[in-house]
Amino acid sequence: MSLHRLLNPVINARHAIVPNQVVSQSRVSRVLHQTRRRSRWIGGHKSLAQPLSSIAQRQDSSSDLRDIRLAHQNSNHVMQFPPSLPALSRPLVHENSIMAYSDNANKFVSIPDIWLRDNCQCSSCVHEITKQRLLDTFQIPKDISIKLCVEEDYGIRVSWSDGHESYYTSDFLAKSALKNNLVIRQGLAKTSLWTSSIERNPPIVEYDSVIKSDVGLKDWLCKIREFGFCYVDGTPPTPEDTEKLLERIAFIRNTHYGGFYDFTADLASKDTAYTSIALDAHTDNTYFSDPAGLQAFHLLSHTEGDGGASLLVDGFKAAQDLAKQDSEAYDLLSIVNVHAHASGNDGISIQPYRAFPVLLHDPHTHHLVQVRWNSSDRAAIDMPLEEVQRWYDAAGKWSKLLRSSENEYWCQLAPGRVLVFDNWRVLHGRSAFTGKRRICGGYINRDDYLSRFKMLNWGQEEVLKSLAVA
Numbered sequence: 001m002s003l004h005r006l007l008n009p010v011i012n013a014r015h016a017i018v019p020n021q022v023v024s025q026s027r028v029s030r031v032l033h034q035t036r037r038r039s040r041w042i043g044g045h046k047s048l049a050q051p052l053s054s055i056a057q058r059q060d061s062s063s064d065l066r067d068i069r070l071a072h073q074n075s076n077h078v079m080q081f082p083p084s085l086p087a088l089s090r091p092l093v094h095e096n097s098i099m100a101y102s103d104n105a106n107k108f109v110s111i112p113d114i115w116l117r118d119n120c121q122c123s124s125c126v127h128e129i130t131k132q133r134l135l136d137t138f139q140i141p142k143d144i145s146i147k148l149c150v151e152e153d154y155g156i157r158v159s160w161s162d163g164h165e166s167y168y169t170s171d172f173l174a175k176s177a178l179k180n181n182l183v184i185r186q187g188l189a190k191t192s193l194w195t196s197s198i199e200r201n202p203p204i205v206e207y208d209s210v211i212k213s214d215v216g217l218k219d220w221l222c223k224i225r226e227f228g229f230c231y232v233d234g235t236p237p238t239p240e241d242t243e244k245l246l247e248r249i250a251f252i253r254n255t256h257y258g259g260f261y262d263f264t265a266d267l268a269s270k271d272t273a274y275t276s277i278a279l280d281a282h283t284d285n286t287y288f289s290d291p292a293g294l295q296a297f298h299l300l301s302h303t304e305g306d307g308g309a310s311l312l313v314d315g316f317k318a319a320q321d322l323a324k325q326d327s328e329a330y331d332l333l334s335i336v337n338v339h340a341h342a343s344g345n346d347g348i349s350i351q352p353y354r355a356f357p358v359l360l361h362d363p364h365t366h367h368l369v370q371v372r373w374n375s376s377d378r379a380a381i382d383m384p385l386e387e388v389q390r391w392y393d394a395a396g397k398w399s400k401l402l403r404s405s406e407n408e409y410w411c412q413l414a415p416g417r418v419l420v421f422d423n424w425r426v427l428h429g430r431s432a433f434t435g436k437r438r439i440c441g442g443y444i445n446r447d448d449y450l451s452r453f454k455m456l457n458w459g460q461e462e463v464l465k466s467l468a469v470a
């Protein structure tokens with residue numbers, strides 16, 4: 001059975017639909033080069049900027065980008081996910097060194113002694129309960145070497161030149177050498193992009209299944225990971241039961257709005273969410289360095305008025321549309337950094353530690369990992385004013401895609417139906433409303449959400465192996 005199927009029953013590569021946009025560095029470099037030629041500008045601060053082309057060249061040198069870009073170039077902005085993993089090959093002992101199959105080098109390579117010694121898993125080197133390293137890495141003798149290593153049924157035993165004894169399971173050694181561990185490290189999974197037609201068959205789970213069993217919780221999180229959102233029907237229409245539901249995933253994130261939120265149009269917090277005006281499709285927390293990973297809404301009541309429909313847009317789908325429609329615009333929104341702020345509450349003006357692009361990509365895999373889009377909270381654009389028209393042109397195309405009837409999914413929330421969505425992928429909004437409308441919900445950190453997802457799908461042992469920890 002291939003490692004791929006061993007690792008993740010959730011992933012089914014044969015049907016995986018594109019989850020991520022891959023911006024080829026060569027194209028990004030060309031866009032920058034054009035920008036540089038016109039305005040001698042890179043990344044905002046000439047003295048600090050490192051021309052992306054040089055970063056691209058550095059990244060170009062790593063083979064893991066070559067096959068990703070190849071996939072990208074051959075498949076027009078998209079990459080089938082996840083990259084197929086090689087069969088798990090058993091490590092072997094050769095001339096007093098340990099060889100493991102590296103899918104980076106596509107061959108068996110010798111594992112460096114320092115790495116092996118530093119990753120000894122015995123109870124004096126790793127805390128058995130906390131899984132933290134106890135060993136002082138930098139006290140390992142510089143000339144550390146294997147004095148003797150013996151293959152056993154399930155692993156390899158090593159006697160070191162400093163007298164230490166180690167034992168490594170074959171599974172640990174094999175998985176630590178793989179570069180494609182990102183599937184587990186990043187909690188990647190099957191992704192289905194959607195349009196307004198999702199209305200016919202939206203992802204739904206039942207409250208009881210989620211509350212009563214981890215099987216139900218896993219099903220919910222897998223649907224959120226696949227579609228970027230999922231309803232939970234049958235939820236008792238109370239803040240208490242809604243909070244309990246969300247805490248099945250992880251603790252609620254505290255912000256300047258408080259923790260678990262229960263709000264209405266009373267400007268209790270000085271944000272337009274606390275009014276009755278319409279809100280365009282946006283992602284929340286663009287003013288935070290780390291926007292919440294999940295956001296939830298549970299409409300508890302709406303009396304003496306109407307409107308207040310909810311809007312969802314698949315940002316990854318819209319990004320794919322933009323990439324196909326105008327790759328230069330896509331690249332510009334992937335490069336130009338935009339500032340954001342939250343400054344309504346007294347004594348508060350929050351910004352992230354740096355400006356971020358609308359479309360944020362993983363610097364190593366080039367996968368699209370985050371959409372940051374909120375015109376209400378947007379501040380300065382990190383681009384010389386004489387250049388900024390290009391950003392507005394690109395952003396205008398993006399906005400048009402978000403507002404297209406193909407991509408807008410309008411739904412009417414109701415008591416008992418909790419909406420939870422991936423705030424790094426799915427944009428949300430609402431129509432204007434009248435009357436008294438009460439919504440509760442909460443934010444959950446992305447890392448806490450993905451931790452729960454990975455624990456339910458692979459378990460701690462496999463996750464730690466993917467990190468070369470256990």
Ligand SMILES: C[N+](C)(C)CCCC[C@H](N)C(=O)O
Nearest residue numbers: 257261263271273283284285
């Ligand atoms: C969700 N809750 C009502 C607590 C706050 C809403 C804040 C919305 C903010 N403009 C943003 O985009 O993040």
Ligand SMILES: O=C(O)CCC(=O)C(=O)O
Nearest residue numbers: 273279284310428429430
């Ligand atoms: O009131 C709503 O339906 C959504 C409010 C909103 O967009 C937000 O809280 O971020």
